[in-house]
Amino acid sequence: MTAQERPTFRVGDVVEVTIRRAVVTAAPAAGWMQVRVGDIVHALPYPAGDQPVAVNRLAPAEWPPEAGDLWRDRDGGLWFGVVKAARYGDNGGIVQSARLVMSPARETRQIYREQSSSPEDLLAFYGPLGLVHREPRPDDSDGDE
Structure with a gap:
């Protein structure tokens, strides 16, 4: 993606942020998790209840499948x-x-x-x-x- 193709954002834009294929590396306290995407680790808040932040499990920690599973x-x-x-x-x-x-x-x-x-x-x-x-x-x- 070139600089001209990269989207630009302005203060006040409403966006939806998705982190694809993140692996949970720590969940030290309710409302917080640490995830790894490639070589980068992020600490993220995730509020409980009806909030605009959603965290959905795609596959359990046993991923990927093995022969016989x-x-x-x-x-x-x-x-x-x-x-x-x-x-x-x-x-x-x-x-x-x-x-x-x-x-x-x-x-x-x-x-x-x-x-x-x-x-x-x-x-x-x-x-x-x-x-x-x-x-x-x-x-x-x-x-x-």
């Missing part, structure tokens, strides 16, 4: 975290690397069972999301994994 979307739909195998071209080269995708647990009029999406797309289109189940990780005390 079960997540619930805003409409109650269930999604499994599944590793999709790499795709190879005719010459044997990798066309698409193995990756984690979210697959629906059941088919609906809007979603067919073979449909899958990236965790980020699922969050954008069906969020907020909540973790329903995650298998415990095996103890890796020797550090080889």
Whole structure:
């Protein structure tokens, strides 16, 4: 964005401020939270009750999904975290690397069972999301994994 394209504001303008993809790093007292966006940390007040400041959870602290997870979307739909195998071209080269995708647990009029999406797309289109189940990780005390 160039300086000419950047919007300018005047005293008295009414604006709505959104901080996208902020991660809560501390909540030391009611009405305050600390969030990180990239490498920048902000301390923010958020008043309780019917105020012009809104803070909505898009995903819990367990984000991002892992293979084997079960997540619930805003409409109650269930999604499994599944590793999709790499795709190879005719010459044997990798066309698409193995990756984690979210697959629906059941088919609906809007979603067919073979449909899958990236965790980020699922969050954008069906969020907020909540973790329903995650298998415990095996103890890796020797550090080889």
